[in-house]
Amino acid sequence: MIVLSLQSGTSVDGIDVAVVRIEPGTTPPLDGGRTAAPPVDEPVGVVLTPLHTATHDFDPGLRARVLRVAAGHPVPVGEVAELTTLLGQAFAEAAARGIRDAGVEPELVVSHGQTVFHWTEHGHARGTLQLGDPAWIAELTGVPVLSDVRAADIAAGGEGAPLMAFFDRAWLAREATASGGPIATVNLGGIANVQVVHPGGDVLAFDSGPANGLIDAVVERHSDGAIGFDRDGALAASGQVVQPMLDALLRHPYLDAEPPKSTGRETFGLDVVDDAVAAAGAGEPAYEDLVATLTEFTARTVVDALPDAARTVVCSGGGARNPVLLERLRALAAERGIAVVSSADRGIDPACKESLMFALLGYCSWHGVPVALSTIAARVAGRLTPGRDPLALPAPLPGVASVTIAPTETGGAP
Incomplete structure (x- = not known):
């Protein structure tokens, strides 16, 4: 067919x-x-x-x-x-x-x-x-x-999302069963969705929070629509994480909700960024620092969502082409003994x-x-x-x- x-x-x-x-x-x-x-x-x-x-x-x-x-x-x-x-x-x-x-x-x-x-x-x-x-x-x-x-x-x-759950069950359940442990995947689109495929085929799937969505929105606003995303993570690479703003972002109530859960632009829009800037109390950060902070926010929330038992997380989506985001994902996941790989390593273009x-x-x-x-x-x-x-x-x-x-x-x- x-x-x-x-x-x-x-x-x-x-x-x-x-x-x-x-x-x-x-x-x-x-x-x-x-x-x-x-x-x-x-x-x-x-x-x-x-x-x-x-x-x-x-x-x-x-x-x-x-x-x-x-x-x-x-x-x-x-x-x-x-x-x-x-x-x-x-x-x-x-x-x-x-x-x-x-x-x-x-x-x-x-x-x-x-x-x-x-x-x-x-x-x-x-x-x-x-x-x-x-x-x-x-x-x-x-x-x-x-x-x-x-x-x-x-x-x-159900949540109507993430749809990737049924695909990853068919793609990875036999491997998870053979290995005796869960395999995690994350699709980094506007929203980050996490799938955890357990031995036997049970899948826990949920949206962990934003992936590229907040970064794209800030870049688009700053450029008056001329640029839609942080190409190759260049902006994030040239900026510094603003810790008080990151702390404010990490207090978002969605992050404390138990999965399964789903979200979108209506929950994570520019108002979330502006509220975090205001809560940090240091005025508007430099543009590059803002993008670097949002990139770190994505990496932290994705890794925090992974179960302790997962030893591998397979990444796909547009965010998988952002080397700065991937570097932070790998570093944070490595602290928990989790390897981050691209779906390309398993035969699927991210x-x-x-x-x-x-x-x-x-x-x-x-x-x-x-x-x-x-x-x-x-x-x-x-x-x-x-x-x-x-x-x-x-x-x-x-x-x-x-x-x-x-x-x-x-x-x-x-």
Whole structure:
């Protein structure tokens, strides 16, 4: 099956496109013996082969409008209607371009949409809103679209996040079982989400706090929108951590909430930065010092969220390309005997892991496979919008037992 995935994170820094071939494979044995295809009534192992990945920039005007809504500025309902249409059209154009560039026709498009609000009360999610009407994607590509992928988990009592939990369970559970200890992962997007995969496959997944989100917001404000992030950590490297401000940030009540928990821009916005500066009582710090302090805040909160039993944490996401952030993560984690590695060391480009996850999520929903994000009962995720033809779903699969990542292929259709 060929799946095309579309997603844009909380930083609104572009539309990630991935075209992925997903095929039933074999589930590797724990004892090193021969592999074998599972019986037809048992969960299958699948192999994911990336065929094409790319990131397409947003129109600057559209991005500015999205960021305004996501930052909590009041807007009329007509603005929301316009944005969900314009975003749907932008995602549709990115999908059509991905199909042309990959040279293959997908059977399904998965569109996460653009998160503009994640509603939480008393530490738990009550609802979530992603914009980008899938009908535009289905109309332009002719392919069915899976969207609204978080709502079913929230309705069942979950957090709707992190979605990475189900992917890491399939990817790492057998390794965790074989090693006898948990393996942690962290995806460093706008928000940092931590997954702890335990032997036997249980996963604790939650948002630890901001990753790039506060850094990006400060850089964008300082540059009047000309720059969106701290490239290569250069600003953080040239600054010094302001300890009183860091102490104020570390007192944020979200950090004391017990997981599972989820958060977003509505909790960690520029007001959090400004409040911490005011609480520090030393006036506005130098720009570079502000970025250095926020980088340290991310590193501290991620490492503090890791369980003592984890010996390895696998990093992915845009923050994994920030050498200063990674250096601080490694140093702080090493103090606890935890090794920090990149997902690239395990065959997954850090920039593409979320895209692969969404492709696998689409494969599961298309085949009627429920996914579980934490301890909440599993649910089939998302809603399907038909393409030009009537929907014709395959017979349900009994489950997905494991996932293997094959090297990226180029050159068109398999």
